Amino acid sequence: MAGSSPAPKRLESVVEAVGVSKDFGVVRALDRVSLAIRAGEVLALVGENGAGKSTLIRIFEGVFRPDSGAIVALGAQRVFRSPADAHAVGIRVIHQEPDIIPDLSIAENLFLGDLRRTRRIFFDRGDAARRTRQILAEFGLEKELEPWTRAGDLGPAQRQLMEIMRALRGGLRVLALDEPTSSLTEDEAQRLFRVVRRLKADGVAIVYISHRMREVRELADRVAVLRDGRLIVDRPIAEIADNEIVQAMVGRPISDLFDRSERRPGPPVLCVRGLTTKRVKDVSLDVRAGEVVGLAGLIGAGRSELAEAIFGHDRSLAGSVAVGGRAIRLRSPADAIAAGIGFAPEDRKSQALLLLRSVANNISLAVPDLISRFNFVRFGAERSIAASLVDRLRIRTPSLDQAVSKLSGGNQQKVVLGRWLARRPKALILDEPTRGIDVGAKAEIYRLIAQLAAEGVALLVISSELPELIGLADRIVVMAGGRIVGELPRGEAKEERILQLAMAEALGEVGEARIN
Amino acid sequence: MTEAKTGVAAGLAESRAQKSAVRSMIERVGTHNLSLLIALAILIAIFGGLRPDVFFLVRNILNIGQAIAILGVLATAQTIVIVSGGLDISVGAIVGMSTVYIALAVGWTGSPLLSILFGVFVGAIAGVVNGVIITVGRINAVIATLGTMAVFRGVAFIVSNGQSISIFDPAFRFIGNGKIFGLPVTIMVLIAMVAAFFVLMNYTVTGRNIYAIGGNQVVARLAGLNVRAYQIGVYTLSGATAGLAGMLLAARTGSGQPISGSDGLELEAITAAVLGGCALTGGKGTIIGGRLGVLIIGVLDNGLILTSVPTFYQMVAKGVLLIAAVIIAELQGRRYG
Structure with a gap:
């Protein structure tokens, strides 16, 4: 294993998936994916929803175990039985909704499980505050935040940075960020990018999941595209154009996304x-x-x-x-x-x-008058309205009775749009x-x-x-x-x-x- | 070659169709209802095995039916309250208050029909009070109905002077103990209520909207529903139904008693609803499931009596049943959710 990679020493692989497959029931979420994550490099992981990005990350994180294939970390094959095993080799994932304890302070959240005590009883407030200030300063947040600020009062961007600070504590080697900018402003995103670049310079391997091409272009050294559980592209970002990436994600060329024809608005x-x-x-x-x-x-x-x-x-x-x-x-x-x-x-x-109700029920929610007579639901009318919108919006669902919680994000959004289109607004x-x-x-x-x-x-x-x-x-x-x-x-x-x-x-x- | 292929494909499609026939039947009954039916069958097998001489007698089966009629009516309304995202623990007190007002009304008017309507009306007013406190006062349903429970109980004692009031009207004796075509009237009332609520929840826009507000109030409001009106309506319905259950109880006991309905009826109604698959977070649960929950409680009660289990142990058994039901529901939710 060691020395087989031709890459320069600085870019040696920290953790690597080798022919990893994972099935959920009949759905193949990952299909023989081999992907190395290297120190000091930002790897952008892109793909449509359901392409297998999250599954792959969860395998690296020790939440799922691959059905076949192996994970090689720090030069040896390893089996992660739980996230704790992944943490032990320095792999951390920052999820879209960081898990913090809202009623505890920043300091307590940061040092949870590691609070030093005075006289073995009370935890040392002074020490925790000192260490927290130091970390805040490293992230340029010392003016903005106090160690005793309630974590629940932080904005999404600050919570995210707090998660990264917490990850740094335990000898961080791999940091995966799942759609980190989805709820950030431009400024906050830029600050996050600065943190990411600094970690990269320190030799941390970064996995960056995003839907936003601009960020991928700005931040990544290498891009990996997953589609239907398969690795389609794994190339340096400089060697691939945006439309090639999008094409790899979608599996077909995308013509101009926007309709640029001139519109003539009415009154x-x-x-x-x-x-x-x-x-x-x-x-x-x-x-x-x-x-x-x-x-x-x-x-x-x-x-x-x-x-x-x-x-x-x-x-x-x-x-x-x-x-x-x-x-x-x-x-x-x-x-x-x-x-x-x-x-x-x-x-x-x-x-x-x-979320628990069917596609048909969700679409018809705002048109009770069209699907009922004397308060009694006309199931035929409801189904035909729902079916025509499923058709028109190309909502991919096994049936009109499917619970919307089981649909992908895009199809869920189409159900919401369908509800309003049913009213002809x-x-x-x-x-x-x-x-x-x-x-x-x-x-x-x-x-x-x-x-x-x-x-x-x-x-x-x-x-x-x-x-x-x-x-x-x-x-x-x-x-x-x-x-x-x-x-x-x-x-x-x-x-x-x-x-x-x-x-x-x-x-x-x-x-x-x-x-x- | 192509022929063979289509043959295989047809075979595959066929086996899939067969599989989906069983599947769709399970889906129609619902996995939760299926496990309730299995639990019910197990209980029947146990008690039927222990007392085969008595348990399967028509008389005993009707006994079970009569015993659960009042609980069944209450649990049906409770199911709707829970589906709407609320909880009504004042129903037992409303039952007691209703029995007292019905007994008084029989004395005032001499008309059983008017008295019954009056009892239902009193229950509905109590429900409106609950609904308004919860929606306008923005008070947690448990706290609000815990408070009104004490109020309604107090009212029942005040108007009756703490005394039991006897009802001598033969119409009530008929409702309490009479039969039509061999079927006790109380059971018929229960069946009618269950049928009415079943239709309400499954075939009307109102029922749909109750599921919607229980599922997510913000979603319901943004879809144009008047959430407050529905909530007040649901509590009113629950109160009126408790008034009707009071009628059944007054008829069974031949009296209006302020103390009646205070023996944990509301908790049994909630138990039955939760057993039947209601999520206390709202938006989930079925009328039929709730009924199966009531049947399980009824069979358990009856069986424990037949097998001479002491009363105090029966209480423990019921508590264990509730906790077991919630754990099972939780496990199922994890598996299927």
Whole structure:
């Protein structure tokens, strides 16, 4: 084994999968995958959802054991019976939702199980604080955080860094990050990248799972593409173009993702005037028939809050919302729905889907009038409505009775969209419609948005992925601090301009940015 | 070559179809209901084996039915409350209060029908109170109904002066002990209630929406449902059903007693619902499952009496049953969820 690799010594393999296969029932999650993870290198692991990325990571982490093949770590074949075995050789995984104990402080979370004691009884607060400050300083967080801050009060980015700090404690050799930037702002992501680069310089092997091509390009030295459980590509990033990577993921060439044809929007459909809630300040906005308006801004800018206010989920303190020229009394989402608005919220699992219920039930949830007579469900009508939407949206499900929890993220999102399409809405608000879904499903959702616009639906789309927003929208409205701080027509919507506007609030240049 | 291939393919498809026939039957019954049926069969085998002379007599089977009628009605309503994501532990107290008001109403009006309607009405009002406290006051359902349980019990004692009030109306004697075509009236009431609730939960939009608010209130609200109205409705239904159960109890005992319904009826109703596969987190559970839970409790009760197990041990047995049911449900959830 030793010395068989021609790679220079600095890039020796820390942990390696050799012909690893894993089956779940009849599904082959991994099919003879051989992949080396090398010290001092960032390996981007990409693939559509269900391609086997998570399974592979969980095998490295000791959660699953391969059905065949082997794991070689530090030059010897090993069997990881539990994550503790993987931790022992220095393999750590930072999951999308870091597991911290919210009611304990940062210091306690960091040194859990390793708190030094004074006189064998009380733990040494001074010592823990000192060590925590030291670590915070290494991460450039000493001004931002105190050792005794409650971990539950941290933002997602800070929690993630805390997880990395904790991982560093035990002689870290391999750090795997699973979609680490999905809930981070641009700034936070950049800070994370700095940490990753420093760890790499220290000789840590990094495995970086992401859906975002730009990050992969920015950070990775090597890219591995999984598709249907097989390793399709394993090459240095410099030798492969973006479209080749995407093609390897999808298995077919992707033509232009976005419909660039010129749209001619009709009259205003959704008119918001002076809408104010606790988190949204005096927002006025028009979305016209057949128009796609993108809503950009940093996390916490108030975009989702604006969507929820328009939809009547959040109590509005002032202002009005009108659909098709008619003002609506917004007491609850039911009023917005009755007026012809549909809303696919940010977190589909906790806000949009009844996970235990069937595809048909989830699609028909907002159209009780169409599927019932005298309160009795007309099962035939329900099934035909659901079936036509499953067909139209190409929702991949074994049957209409399948529980939505069993579907992939992309198909779940399509079920949510199907619920609103069943109502034939005049206006549709989509909050992060492609978060956490694979490239193929993304392309389908882009196509659907263009198609709905062509049918005359007014669309308001929120997204943190700027290239996506720029590709989709006819014009982009930028929010910061609960207000609209700028608007850019399609031709002028460039990432730098949007970010400039989005961050202007923080820099105290709102007025200037508007003039720009 | 192609012929052979299609032959094999056809054979495969056939065996798959057969497999799926058994599978689809299991799916239709539900894995949880299936395990309840197996548990029920085991209990029947044990007690039938120990007392074959008595256990299988028609008289004894009807006894079981009569014994579980009141619990069965309550557990049906409790199932719906739990599916909606709530819990109603005031039902036992509402039963007691209802018996008292019915007995008083018989004295005032002399009309059994009006008295029964009055009892159901009182129960419904109690349910509205629960619902409003929980939704408008935003108070945890367990705490809220724990409080109202004491209130309703107190009201029953106040209006009855702490006394048992006898009912001499023959209509009540008929409901309590009479039979139509050999079937006790109480069992018929139970069957009617179960059928009504079954239809409600499985064939109406209302039932669907109750599952929805129990599954996730935010999702339900964002889909345009009036979550509060549904919650108040569910507690009202639970209260009215407890009022009806009070009617059955008053008819069985021939009296209105403020103390009645206080012997852990609400806990047995919750036990039955959980046995039947309800998740206390809401959104999950079936009317039929709840009924099987009640049957298991009824058969267990009856069998323990027939085999002369002392009363105190019977309580222990029931508690063990509840815990075992939850553990099994948990294990199943892990396997199938």
